Amino acid sequence: MTRAEAVAAEIRRRIETGSIAVGAKLPSIRKAAEQFDVSKNTIVDAYDRLVSAGIAFSRPGAGFMVAERRRQTPSERPRHVAEAVDIASLLNAQLEESFSIRVGDGRPPASWMEESEVRRHLGLLGRHQRSSSDGYGSAMGLPALRERLAFDLMEREVQASPDQILLTFGANHALDLIIRRFLVAGDTVLVDDPGYYPLFAKLKLAQIRMIGVKRTPTGPDLDDLAGKAERERPKLFFTQSLAHNPTGSSTNLPTAHSILTIAARCDMLVVEDDPFVDLPTVRGVGLAPLDQLRNVICVRTFAKTLSASLRCGYIAARPDLIASLAELKMLTTVNSSGHIERLIHGLISEGHYRRHLKRLAQRVQQATETVVPRLQKMGLKLFAEPTGGYYVYLELPEYVDDIALAREGARQGIFIAPGTVFSPERQPAKAGIRVNIAWASDPHFFDFMLAELRHRRT
Known part of the structure; x- marks a missing residue:
């Protein structure tokens, strides 16, 4: 059992035994992290599991609340199905066309694909x-x-x-x-x-x-x-x-x-x-x-x-x-x-196809030479030196929550892929984001990152 699963199970037990009442507000993510001595990412994951199970719900501006008890109906998703859908949520976001800057996209721009x-x-x-x-x-x-x-x-x-x-x-x-x-x-x-x-x-x-x-x-x-x-x-x-x-x-x-x-x-x-x-x-x-x-x-x-x-x-x-x-x-x-x-x-x-691959390789090389030095100038470390593909993994300082960064990016029309979703237990060894160098030359992305780093450092 992962730490997030253990936290979710304990909160569920308290709700079922009446220690936490129906309609009550769950502790804030920060406070819960302190109570259970885990990271904030772990609490976010635990609360998401409770929401998927119908035990809690999120109310904008108020946090997470305990939902009314109800029997599972045949139309409700089994737990393993809900967890699978939750894991694939980034894929769903990737398929949407609403983001103006798609740094977290797994694919290159259409213009690269001829x-x-x-x-x-x-x-x-x-x-x-x-x-x-x-x-x-x-x-x-x-x-x-x-x-x-x-x-x-x-x-x-x-x-x-x-x-x-x-x-x-x-x-x-x-x-x-x-x-x-x-x-x-x-x-x-x-x-x-x-x-x-x-x-x-x-x-x-x-x-x-x-x-x-x-x-x-x-x-x-x-x-x-x-x-x-x-x-x-x-x-x-x-x-x-x-x-x-x-x-x-x-x-x-x-x-x-x-x-x-x-x-x-x-x-x-x-x-x-x-x-x-x-x-x-x-x-x-x-x-x-x-x-x-x-x-x-x-x-x-x-x-x-x-x-x-x-x-x-x-x-x-x-x-x-x-x-x-x-x-x-x-x-x-x-x-x-x-x-x-x-x-x-x-x-x-x-x-x-062979000619296309040569042109694609040139684009990858040019984008890498442009984007990687700018990423490094922000003072952030790359997990590994580029090896000729689309991705680099940008490690974040301890004071930056990758999920929160992605949510703020989405609010500003920037699609960011947080490292947490790439960890099988939602517990990355180090917080980070996947950057697709094909999309990352947009100056608005760099302005966003610099502003967020300054804001979250204070």
């Missing part, structure tokens, strides 16, 4: 496709695209046949298939901490026990990984090796070798989700080339490098694993989109 070329290929696809292309097709996905992806993997020194590649509706669909196929409620997995929060929501929804492994500037903390793998015997370890979300760090060679050694010793599969592997600027060492898909399951997507609207990605793994995942995909979605797969195959085979 949507006009995608639309041109869509038009050509509609004119030239055969009538047979309107059928369901194989659950494995378009054979021509799988063959091309097998060739691309070979260029990155990963030997894989087309039968070892399963096309999906992007990385999130791939992760969902992996969770459904290899895990059941109550199973244990390891995840990066901080890490990819939509994955945390999926695991919560599936009622999987997830344990965070501390991230360092050179990859997962090996002592933490080894200790937890040996003690907890997890089935899977989910990690991002290159241009990690949210820290921007990449795994180095010694760390990569050690991860594979620990995984083999503990009979643990590694799921490597690397959306930036195609970017030429990205530096670091992936696990798949070292392992050759014996104990590593690769998850890839085109959403971050081509277009988020083209929901296409793939899983590369051992033939036996791919066969079982393909069966599950057939049962749940029948197949993936043949139209999108043909479009992406055309973009790759005609050389457009």
